[in-house]
Amino acid sequence: MIGYVTLGSNDIPRAAAFYDQLLALLGARRYMESETFVAWAVAPGKPALGITRPVDTKAATVGNGVMIALVVDSNEKVDAVHRKALELGGKDEGAPGPRGLEGFYAGYFRDLDGNKLNCFCMKQG
Numbered sequence: 531m532i533g534y535v536t537l538g539s540n541d542i543p544r545a546a547a548f549y550d551q552l553l554a555l556l557g558a559r560r561y562m563e564s565e566t567f568v569a570w571a572v573a574p575g576k577p578a579l580g581i582t583r584p585v586d587t588k589a590a591t592v593g594n595g596v597m598i599a600l601v602v603d604s605n606e607k608v609d610a611v612h613r614k615a616l617e618l619g620g621k622d623e624g625a626p627g628p629r630g631l632e633g634f635y636a637g638y639f640r641d642l643d644g645n646k647l648n649c650f651c652m653k654q655g
Contacts, residue, residue, distance in 0.1 A: 534569060534578035535598055537645040538590025542566060545581045548618050548642050553579065555611050556600060581643075592644040600649045605635045611649040612637030624648075 539545035546568045550560070553570045561578065562569040569580035579598065584590050602608055608626045616622055619642055626637030626649075636650035 532577045534571075534580055536567075536569075536580040536582045537598065537641065537643065538584050538592075539581045539643045540583070540590050541643070542568065542581060542583055545642055548620070549579070549581060551618055552611065552614055552620075555607070555614055556602060590643060592640075592646070597638075597646040597648060599636075600647060602649055602651050605651050605653075608635055608637050608649045608651050612639055615639040615641070615647070615649075618642075 542565070546560075549568070549570060553559075557572045558570040558579070560568055561571045561574065562580070566583040567580060569578045571578035579600075600611065602611065605626070612626045616639065621640040622638075623640055623646060624636075624638035627635065629636050633653040634650065635653070636648045638646065638648045640646050
């Protein structure tokens with residue numbers, strides 16, 4: 531259902547370097563790129579994550595209540611992605627651990643532009 535999502539950035543090269551390393555942990559690589567836009571995906575036709583300089587030329591800002599969730603297949607991968615985000619300069623928004631629903635394990639962080647993301651695993655019991 532979702533083709534791709536984009537996050538605003540005021541520094542595309544800096545943000546691209548962050549996501550190159552972070553999304554490589556999920557098996558994603560760049561598949562679309564221009565001077566003002568970069569997108570990553572694990573395969574053609576799969577949902578993608580992009581960064582963009584706003585078309586209206588105003589500064590990119592963080593959307594209150596907006597969050598991108600990255601799904602993985604293990605709690606260990608959640609831990610690794612969260613740890614890598616912090617190593618790359620991201621900010622912790624909630625250490626990895628069980629959350630709410632049984633089997634739901636997630637870690638929350640902000641990227642270098644302040645956009646909120648999480649990485650999660652949902653184990654069916």
